[in-house]
Amino acid sequence: MNVMRPMPAGQVGRSVPRLEARQKVTGRADYVHNVVVPGMLYTKVFRSTVAHGRILSIDTSAAEALEGVYRVVTGEDIKTIVPEPYYGPAFHDQPVLALEKVRHVGEPVAVVLAEDPYIAAEAVQLITAEYEELEPVFDEVEAVTSKAVVHEVLRPAGTFPDLKHLVGRRDTNVALDYQLRRGDVDAAFAAADHVFEHEFRTQQTMHTPLEPMVSLAIPGHESLTIHTASQSPSFVRIEIARLLGWPENRVRVLVPHLGGGFGAKLYIKLEALVACLALLVRRPVKLSLTMEEQFYTITKHASTFRIKSSIKNGKITGRRCEVFWNGGAYADIGPRVTQKSGFTAPGPYDIENVSIDSVALYTNRPPAGALRGFGIPQLVWAYESHTDLIARDLGIDPVEFRRNNILREGREQATGTAMKDAAIEAVLDDIAQKMDWSKPFDRGTGTVKRGRGIAIGFKASISPTTSVAIVNVYGDGSCSVYLSTVDMGQGSDTAMAQIVAETLGIETENVKVIHPDTDVTPYDMATLGSRSTFHMGHAVKLAAQHARDQLTELAASLGLPAGTNYGPKELFKKKYGMQAGNIVGVGSYIPEYTSPAPETGLSANVTPFWMVGGTGVEIEVDTETGHVKILRMINAADLGRALNPKVVETQLSGAALMQLGFTLFENMEYDNGQVTNASFADYKIPGIHDIPARIENDIVEAEQTNGPYGAKGVGESATFGVSPAIANAIHDAVGVRLTEMPLTPESVFRAIRAKKG
Amino acid sequence: MDSTSRQIRFTLNGRPVSARVESHLDLVDLLRRFDLFGARESCGQGLCGCCTVLVDGVAVSGCLTLAQLVDGKSVTTVESLDESGELSHVQQAFIDEGAFQCGFCTPGFVMMAHELLKQNPDPNETEIRDYLAGNLCRCAAYPEIIRAVRSAADRMRPA
Numbered sequence: 001m002n003v004m005r006p007m008p009a010g011q012v013g014r015s016v017p018r019l020e021a022r023q024k025v026t027g028r029a030d031y032v033h034n035v036v037v038p039g040m041l042y043t044k045v046f047r048s049t050v051a052h053g054r055i056l057s058i059d060t061s062a063a064e065a066l067e068g069v070y071r072v073v074t075g076e077d078i079k080t081i082v083p084e085p086y087y088g089p090a091f092h093d094q095p096v097l098a099l100e101k102v103r104h105v106g107e108p109v110a111v112v113l114a115e116d117p118y119i120a121a122e123a124v125q126l127i128t129a130e131y132e133e134l135e136p137v138f139d140e141v142e143a144v145t146s147k148a149v150v151h152e153v154l155r156p157a158g159t160f161p162d163l164k165h166l167v168g169r170r171d172t173n174v175a176l177d178y179q180l181r182r183g184d185v186d187a188a189f190a191a192a193d194h195v196f197e198h199e200f201r202t203q204q205t206m207h208t209p210l211e212p213m214v215s216l217a218i219p220g221h222e223s224l225t226i227h228t229a230s231q232s233p234s235f236v237r238i239e240i241a242r243l244l245g246w247p248e249n250r251v252r253v254l255v256p257h258l259g260g261g262f263g264a265k266l267y268i269k270l271e272a273l274v275a276c277l278a279l280l281v282r283r284p285v286k287l288s289l290t291m292e293e294q295f296y297t298i299t300k301h302a303s304t305f306r307i308k309s310s311i312k313n314g315k316i317t318g319r320r321c322e323v324f325w326n327g328g329a330y331a332d333i334g335p336r337v338t339q340k341s342g343f344t345a346p347g348p349y350d351i352e353n354v355s356i357d358s359v360a361l362y363t364n365r366p367p368a369g370a371l372r373g374f375g376i377p378q379l380v381w382a383y384e385s386h387t388d389l390i391a392r393d394l395g396i397d398p399v400e401f402r403r404n405n406i407l408r409e410g411r412e413q414a415t416g417t418a419m420k421d422a423a424i425e426a427v428l429d430d431i432a433q434k435m436d437w438s439k440p441f442d443r444g445t446g447t448v449k450r451g452r453g454i455a456i457g458f459k460a461s462i463s464p465t466t467s468v469a470i471v472n473v474y475g476d477g478s479c480s481v482y483l484s485t486v487d488m489g490q491g492s493d494t495a496m497a498q499i500v501a502e503t504l505g506i507e508t509e510n511v512k513v514i515h516p517d518t519d520v521t522p523y524d525m526a527t528l529g530s531r532s533t534f535h536m537g538h539a540v541k542l543a544a545q546h547a548r549d550q551l552t553e554l555a556a557s558l559g560l561p562a563g564t565n566y567g568p569k570e571l572f573k574k575k576y577g578m579q580a581g582n583i584v585g586v587g588s589y590i591p592e593y594t595s596p597a598p599e600t601g602l603s604a605n606v607t608p609f610w611m612v613g614g615t616g617v618e619i620e621v622d623t624e625t626g627h628v629k630i631l632r633m634i635n636a637a638d639l640g641r642a643l644n645p646k647v648v649e650t651q652l653s654g655a656a657l658m659q660l661g662f663t664l665f666e667n668m669e670y671d672n673g674q675v676t677n678a679s680f681a682d683y684k685i686p687g688i689h690d691i692p693a694r695i696e697n698d699i700v701e702a703e704q705t706n707g708p709y710g711a712k713g714v715g716e717s718a719t720f721g722v723s724p725a726i727a728n729a730i731h732d733a734v735g736v737r738l739t740e741m742p743l744t745p746e747s748v749f750r751a752i753r754a755k756k757g
Numbered sequence: 758m759d760s761t762s763r764q765i766r767f768t769l770n771g772r773p774v775s776a777r778v779e780s781h782l783d784l785v786d787l788l789r790r791f792d793l794f795g796a797r798e799s800c801g802q803g804l805c806g807c808c809t810v811l812v813d814g815v816a817v818s819g820c821l822t823l824a825q826l827v828d829g830k831s832v833t834t835v836e837s838l839d840e841s842g843e844l845s846h847v848q849q850a851f852i853d854e855g856a857f858q859c860g861f862c863t864p865g866f867v868m869m870a871h872e873l874l875k876q877n878p879d880p881n882e883t884e885i886r887d888y889l890a891g892n893l894c895r896c897a898a899y900p901e902i903i904r905a906v907r908s909a910a911d912r913m914r915p916a
Contacts, residue, residue: 017852024860025848025867027795027835034794118781210799210807210861210895259797259861260895291800489859489896646855650901654858657897680804680893688886688899695900 011502012709015646018494019513020257020487030256032214032229033288040216040284041070043277044120046110046127047296048102051138051364051673052148053131055100055109062126063112068119071281072127074110075099081276082243089235089267090163091175091331092155094367096243096272102131103150103329104366105673106296108273113281117288136364136673140326141304143173143361150329150362161595163335175327176335176360178342180601182414183353185310188318192310196390200382201740202723204302204326204668205661206295207371208685209488211259213294215270216286217278224278225252228271231261231486232526233516236271243272244279248518251275255516258488262658263370264298265488266528267333295668295678300371301337302326305345305382309390310353316390316405318353321345323379325368327360332369335360340462341375343601346414347383348424348458348612349405354414356601364673373459373719374529377659380457381741384724388453389737398728399432399454407458416602421712422610423638423702428456430636430700431616444733447623450631451733456614457720460607461713462529464593468522469539471500471547473583475576477569479504480512481543484524485536487515490715491647492532496540498643499708503544522586530713533643534609535589537708542587550583591706609704612638613717615656615725617692621733626749628664628730630692635721639714640704648714652697655718661686663723667742765828769793770837778824784810784817787824788834795835795864799893806865806892810834816872835864838871846912847871847905856905858896865892870906879910 023029060072075097078085085096098109110127114120137148149171156163163176189195215228224244230236233253241248258265270287277285289297303325310318323345327334342358391401406425412418431454432438444450470482481500487493497511514521524536554571555564566574572581591608618632635656642648665684669677677683697718704712723741731737736751766775769791778787785798785808796819799807803818810819811833812826838845847870850856857863866889873880873888880888885906894902 017855020860021852021857022844024857024863025844025851026839027793027864027867029860031794031797031861033797034789036789117786118779208895209859210805210893211797211859212799258859259799260859262895291802489857491858650855650858650896650898653900654897657899658895679802680800681802685893685895686897686899687893688889688902691897691899 011508012498012643013641014498015644016494016498016508018491019497020493031211031259032216032227032256033211035216035227037218037284040286041113041115041281042117042120043285043287044112044124045108045293046112046124048098048105048107048109050102050131050133051105052134052136053102054134055098055102056130056132058110058127058129060110060127063123066119066123066126068114068116069123070113070115072110072112073277073280077280078276081279085243085276086155087239087243087268087272088157088331089333090157090160090335092157093151094330096276104364105675106366107329111273111277113277113285137173138363138365138670138673140302140324140361140363143363144324144359146173149173150364162339162598173362174359175331175362176338178339178358178601180343180354180356180414182602185318185320185353185355188310188353192312192317194311194394195308196386196393197308198386198389199739200305200385202303202378202381203741204365204368205300205666206668207262207264208291208294209260209262209264212289212291213265213269213297214288215274216284217274218284219278219282223250223252224275226271226275227254229258229265230255230271231258231265231488231528232267233486233518234484234523235267235526237518239268240271240275253518255486258486261488262372263528264294266370266526269297291680292678295675296366298332298369299328299366299668301334301368301375301378303378305379307382307386309386311390311394314396314404316349316351319346319351320355323358325360326363326365328363328365328367330367331360332367334368336462337370337375340460341379343415343606344376344458344460345379345383347387348407348456350407350411351414356414370528372655372658373716374462376457376459376716377719377723380455380720381723384455384457384721385727385739388724388728388731399428399437402428402456415596415606416604417606419610421702421704422458422612423700424456424458424612426700426702427612427614427636427638430698431614431634434634434696435616444620449621449623449733450618451621451729452616452618453725453728453732454614454616455721455724455728459611459716459720461531461534461609463607464590465525465531465535466588466590467524467535467539468588469536469543470522471543471585473547473551473568475572475579475581477567478510480514481540482514482521483536483540484516484518484521485532486527488527490651491644492527494647495533495643496536499537499540500544502709503541504548530611530715533714534707534712537711538589539587541708542589543585546587547583547585550585609707609712611713611717613720615718615721617725617729619726619729619733621730621748623734623752626745626752628726628743628745628748632694633692634696634698635718636698636700637714637717638700638702639717640702640707640712641710642699643709643711645699648699649697651714652718653695655716656722657686657691659719659722660690663726663741663743665742665744763825765825767827767829768831770833780825782824784819784822784824784827788819793834793836797861799861805862806869807862809865809868811868816869835868838867845871847874847909850905850909850912854901854905854908856901857898862892862894866894866902870909873906874910874913878913880906
């Protein structure tokens with residue numbers, strides 16, 4: 001691994017084992033899963049069996065008659081607690097339980113509450129519902145013009161200025177139509193030597209965190225406590241308070257460790273439902289989803305990307321991007337994906353003339369939201385497949401073609417934001433060098449052909465967002481850091497403790513991290529989009545500096561000379577005469593940001609940092625079966641300076657292997673809106689036999705000059721290049737181009753057969 | 758609900774215990790009654806290995822094992838491995854190699870790694886992959902898990 005020199009003070013840049021390592025290997029780590037409270041009711045959700053329909057009736061009588069059933073609740077009951085029970089981060093479009101209509105198979109329609117989870121599960125089988133079926137729409141491109149309309153009226157949440165023009169819009173499935181216009185693409189196409197146009201598609205997939213979603217709400221005196229497996233405790237509190245018309249301080253949200261998130265556990269998932277149920281029955285209520293139910297809850301966008309480029313003298317002079325995002329029945333964060341990722345659709349290339357239309361669409365599939373990359377893997381899949389096709393057609397080496405067009409430091413990205421601290425070329429060079437790209441390559445023999453491919457991508461940080469942290473130094477000099485960032489496996493607890501330790505000059509292992517508890521830990525926008533290291537990292541560093549400054553002031557107020565050797569423990573004792581007192585440091589961070597102009601989509605400062613990642617693969621294709629074997633995979637990323645190189649390396653490796661599953665086999669299959677493979681028996685995720693024989697993960701030497709200790713996010717970067725690198729390698733090996741994911745043996749074999757004629 | 762509950766007796770991590778158990782209850786939920794949360798239900802189909810426990814020394818999926826069937830048997834969970842207060846070699850190797858991220862699947866992998874090393878003290882990479890093929894890790898810490906098992910084997914080998 002290319003680890004750069006360690007940090008001088010030694011706490012950041014050190015491969016500290018995760019602080020919670022011991023609890024995790026002994027099975028004693030806290031998950032919401034473990035929480036049981038007295039008087040708690042268990043629940044099971046009754047779900048829609050039709051993709052689009054008007055609810056005519058729901059018969060809960062047989063379920064209610066079952067011994068041990070406490071109550072059965074429908075959408076109408078929810079309205080007695082929340083008159084307008086619609087939630088969501090971008091649109092207030094999702095009912096707590098279905099009202100009037102159902103919009104996808106698996107949508108929650110009713111809930112059984114029982115003393116025993118087995119009884120709840122049995123009772124739910126006794127509920128029946130009648131629907132008047134409506135014409136559904138499933139495909140994102142068809143949804144643009146379809147007569148089937150998922151939501152009669154659009155209901156943007158009002159918190160995002162760029163959604164305001166959508167308020168009250170009727171009879172459309174377009175939930176957001178983001179545009180960017182730079183230069184004149186038509187003129188570029190007219191003046192070009194060559195024009196290339198392709199369409200690429202991606203399939204719908206699911207995060208499948210191994211800890212299925214789970215939430216528990218406990219009603220109190222004019223208050224509510226929610227234990228939830230959430231990536232966004234602050235958002236949960238704000239949104240639940242909004243629904244109930246309460247001040248924030250009456251809602252308490254606690255999050256222990258998460259058994260994986262990957263974007264699935266963001267915003268509100270089960271929390272609104274358990275909150276309403278707990279208030280309705282005045283008892284604690286727990287809802288634990290099964291693996292199958294997760295597939296009906298949140299997914300990754302299927303997409304269609306039409307991309308057209310003009311080439312003159314080997315340079316890309318113009319690029320038109322039309323991206324259609326299949327958002328499913330509820331917007332969730334889809335409109336953010338559409339915009340915040342949409343503006344990078346032309347790729348990390350220096351292109352004068354760009355036109356982007358990125359369109360979020362409602363369909364009658366389960367909702368789509370954020371999944372490790374926030375739309376970027378779908379975009380890179382298309383633009384890096386396209387880039388490879390152009391290079392091949394022009395007879396230029398694909399790495400050379402990329403280098404000729406790459407977006408360099410100081411040059412403006414499509415939005416007009418100048419590139420800074422984005423080691424795009426270094427990532428490309430690192431991979432090419434590791435692969436000995438310029439040297440001859442063994443192409444295999446007989447029926448097994450070999451090929452290699454490379455792809456790079458980049459991502460802006462979701463901006464502008466806020467993080468707040470508290471560092472509390474106790475009477476004996478030990479300290480804790482209080483933050484609402486959720487450690488879902490990415491190692492944020494350890495990284496934040498390292499920042500505190502570095503700033504205060506103490507050992508990381510002695511810093512305690514207080515897990516999210518909104519009664520105690522301050523606001524954090526959410527744990528998403530690889531934002532924590534940068535945003536929360538800054539807040540934690542500021543909080544630690546604030547504490548350090550107060551300790552210096554305390555020493556001065558006690559008449560001690562500057563630079564005195566007294567530790568905090570002695571200072572407290574000197575001031576209070578005994579072991580007592582606190583020093584509380586507070587840090588708050590929001591980066592500078594300029595909102596894109598509504599007409600052009602342009603902004604001079606669209607992101608505080610860029611994430612850069614790429615992948616190179618060497619593969620074998622069995623031409624008799626279409627089977628693709630990854631012989632070697634190299635992932636490289638610019639993440640600034642690595643706070644914890646070992647954790648960073650596992651993030652790169654894990655992200656790339658997750659994307660490998662999305663690339664080669666994961667696919668939600670449907671029959672008239674019903675997911676037919678919603679279980680691990682039929683929906684395969686990568687197992688230990690699926691990992692490449694050789695996998696290397698490189699931290700490219702770089703520094704994020706405005707980052708805390710030179711660092712920035714890394715959780716998603718290694719997802720970017722995986723899919724197109726493999727498609728490019730398949731093309732290299734057997735001369736066929738796949739334009740639709742997943743790249744299954746069947747699709748490879750069919751393409752080989754089609755080529756033979 | 759049709760359910761026949763009955764009293765069962767079994768050995769749990771070396772100690773005799775008893776419980777009143779309904780006929781439909783699975784072993785994961787039974788263990789929860791003893792405040793043992795290391796075996797976890799994830800896929801619910803015996804395909805992910807998160808609920809791995811030993812029944813009479815044989816690794817089983819707790820989510821597919823009816824609790825009444827452990828009557829008279831010996832059940833061993835991940836919580837038994839550090840009863841001395843010391844981590845096992847496998848557990849320490851998992852920490853040293855960074856062989857987990859979210860940790861939800863980790864007890865299952867740790868249990869299976871112990872079983873593998875009992876049967877084969879010096880497994881090669883192929884043997885490790887084959888033996889752990891029934892355990893899933895969505896964080897995909899597989900390369901580190903393989904290294905951890907190799908490392909544990911080295912640590913356990915008599916000097």
